[in-house]
Amino acid sequence: MGDTESSEAGIWRRGLEGDAKAFGEIFDLHKDRVFRHAFRLLLDRHDAEDVTGTVFLELWRKRTRVRVVDGSLLPWLLVTAGHAAANTRRATSRYRALLDRIPRTEHLPAVEDEVLARLAPLGEDLHRLLQQLGPIDRSLATLVIVEGYPIGEAAELLKLTPAAAKTRLSRMKARLRLTIAPALSGQGDIS
Known part of the structure; x- marks a missing residue:
């Protein structure tokens, strides 16, 4: 040895x-x-x-x-x-x-074909906007806007205050409106 x-x-x-x-x-x-x-x-x-x-x-x-x-x-x-x-x-x-x-759901609702058809023209713009966001904002948008988690839970997970998360979401939504407004002209509301 x-x-x-x-x-x-x-x-x-x-x-x-x-x-x-x-x-x-x-x-x-x-x-x-x-x-x-x-x-x-x-x-x-x-x-x-x-x-x-x-x-x-x-x-x-x-x-x-x-x-x-x-x-x-x-x-x-x-x-x-x-x-x-x-x-x-x-x-x-x-x-x-x-x-x-994280709350568990028994069943995720199916996405309506009509809603998908109205969102299709936004896909590229939405993707581009999400890629421009920093990692925290992208995660916040995914959790709250896309997945529907309460803003408080998302804020806690991302180590943000609820007020900071609300401010970030508000700014993201304003940018989203400006980005996708041209694609929405003539299509009506997407909600």
Whole structure:
């Protein structure tokens, strides 16, 4: 085991000196142990694969500060896997809590063919307008306007105050009216 430890330290030194192959050798040497540790903590193959990738990305990012213990990087890798697995568990927990807060509907009403026919000419303009919005405004528009969620729930999800969400929606609707007004001329109301 002494030879493996000393050779691993040598491989790592080569990696720190710029030898790209050395990093691949370290990955090959420890990827299975890191994956098994992550899997033990998460009990999910896909999450364990993600954690394994994160661990080796962190190894590369923090390579000048990585602590080698008894000639091996494995202890550092396993501790980092533990931290990454905890982060994954917290993110999964938050995501599940969010899904539990979203109201479930038994049946989504069908969209009337007539409404679709009237909206068809707006599709390109509407798509272009949505693409111009920032990610928060796009999510807000999708949740409130398209999916019909209450503005308060959408605001909470997006970490906005209800007043800020209302202001953003008002501005988006004004821009939408200006954008689609030419396409609506002669078609009447679309609601």
